[in-house]
Amino acid sequence: MEATVSQTIQFSTWIQPEKVGRRPSGSVSVSRPLTDLKKLRVLVSARFPASKASNRRKNVALEVSCCYNNFPGSVVESENYQTPFDEALLLKSKSEEVGPYLDGRCVYLVGMMGSGKTTVGKILSRVLGYSFSDSDTLVEQEAGGISVADIFKLHGEDFFRDKETDALRKLSLMHRFVVATGGGAVIRPINWKYMHKGVSVWLDVPLEALAQRIAAVGTGSRPLLHNDSGDVYTKTFMRLSSLFEERGNAYANANARVCLENIAAKSGQEEVCDLTPAAIAIEALEQIHSFLKQKEGL
Ligand SMILES: Nc1ncnc2c1ncn2[C@@H]1O[C@H](COP(=O)(O)OP(=O)(O)OP(=O)(O)O)[C@@H](O)[C@H]1O
Numbered sequence: 568m569e570a571t572v573s574q575t576i577q578f579s580t581w582i583q584p585e586k587v588g589r590r591p592s593g594s595v596s597v598s599r600p601l602t603d604l605k606k607l608r609v610l611v612s613a614r615f616p617a618s619k620a621s622n623r624r625k626n627v628a629l630e631v632s633c634c635y636n637n638f639p640g641s642v643v644e645s646e647n648y649q650t651p652f653d654e655a656l657l658l659k660s661k662s663e664e665v666g667p668y669l670d671g672r673c674v675y676l677v678g679m680m681g682s683g684k685t686t687v688g689k690i691l692s693r694v695l696g697y698s699f700s701d702s703d704t705l706v707e708q709e710a711g712g713i714s715v716a717d718i719f720k721l722h723g724e725d726f727f728r729d730k731e732t733d734a735l736r737k738l739s740l741m742h743r744f745v746v747a748t749g750g751g752a753v754i755r756p757i758n759w760k761y762m763h764k765g766v767s768v769w770l771d772v773p774l775e776a777l778a779q780r781i782a783a784v785g786t787g788s789r790p791l792l793h794n795d796s797g798d799v800y801t802k803t804f805m806r807l808s809s810l811f812e813e814r815g816n817a818y819a820n821a822n823a824r825v826c827l828e829n830i831a832a833k834s835g836q837e838e839v840c841d842l843t844p845a846a847i848a849i850e851a852l853e854q855i856h857s858f859l860k861q862k863e864g865l
């Protein structure tokens with residue numbers, strides 16, 4: 568059931584100054600002379616706004632104040648926090664809605680390296696009750712358990728691409744899988760023939776955010792980003808930009824697009840980096856739903 572009025576939770580507790588291990592970051596002023604520290608109480612109040620289905624993130628107003636011997640003191644801390652507290656519920660309800668439309672068809676996530684195909688794909692598979700597969704991992708297994716980076720080094724990119732196509736062909740015969748595809752899977756038209764057996768979703772993430780994510784973990788496992796010199800963020804950003812120029816149109820072949828800039832704008836977030844994988848998965852379910860409804864002429 569949805570809350571239609573705002574709710575406030577309050578509790579108070581005694582302060583035991585001798586047990587406060589660190590120096591306080593603010594000071595308290597009270598309206599009476601402070602003689603008995605045992606009468607100093609702290610009051611914590613959190614106000615949750617009324618829930619609206621369209622608002623995925625809520626502003627929770629948190630206030631910490633003090634009172635002495637039941638006389639009010641000053642507010643120590645007052646802040647608005649954004650909380651994604653209903654993401655789990657939304658994920659559940661959206662997946663229940665989309666499940667019957669998908670009817671066992673696989674979901675293929677496409678997008679640039681680092682766009683979150685694995686992270687979001689695992690969430691989607693869990694809520695849909697699907698299995699999860701990663702085409703890069705299948706290729707690694709097929710190549711005898713060596714990493715993608717080593718496959719590129721030892722056998723070259725064409726060999727990798729052939730194995731990738733073979734992995735997608737095998738997956739196209741399966742049902743109830745969420746598949747994280749390799750970042751370059753979109754460049755071969757034959758791969759689309761396989762992916763169109765299911766529903767494909769493009770995770771469209773700004774290049775700056777991709778470069779930040781990849782720079783944070785290093786480029787070692789991503790052979791197409793690993794050769795240039797310079798600082799990691801800049802070289803990653805430059806290389807991703809040229810790859811995107813070559814591939815942007817190919818990603819747009821996907822049945823549905825999940826654009827992080829659009830999600831941020833809808834939910835009042837300033838930065839796409841603040842979007843949680845769950846919020847992105849919810850948008851993916853919404854986009855899959857509208858694609859399938861449109862396809863069925865609903
Ligand atoms: N919404 C998010 N916010 C912040 N970091 C994220 C988010 N989604 C994924 N990441 C991080 O970005 C990195 C890449 O994510 P992930 O491996 O899911 O992407 P991918 O598309 O599968 O990448 P690749 O195609 O290179 O295998 C990981 O370190 C992951 O923790």
Ligand SMILES: O=C(O)C1=C[C@@H](O)[C@@H](O)[C@H](O)C1
Pocket residue numbers: 679680703715748749750751752788789790791
């Ligand atoms: O974008 C790409 O071309 C690639 C992305 C990775 O997922 C791997 O499939 C491989 O490193 C190539």
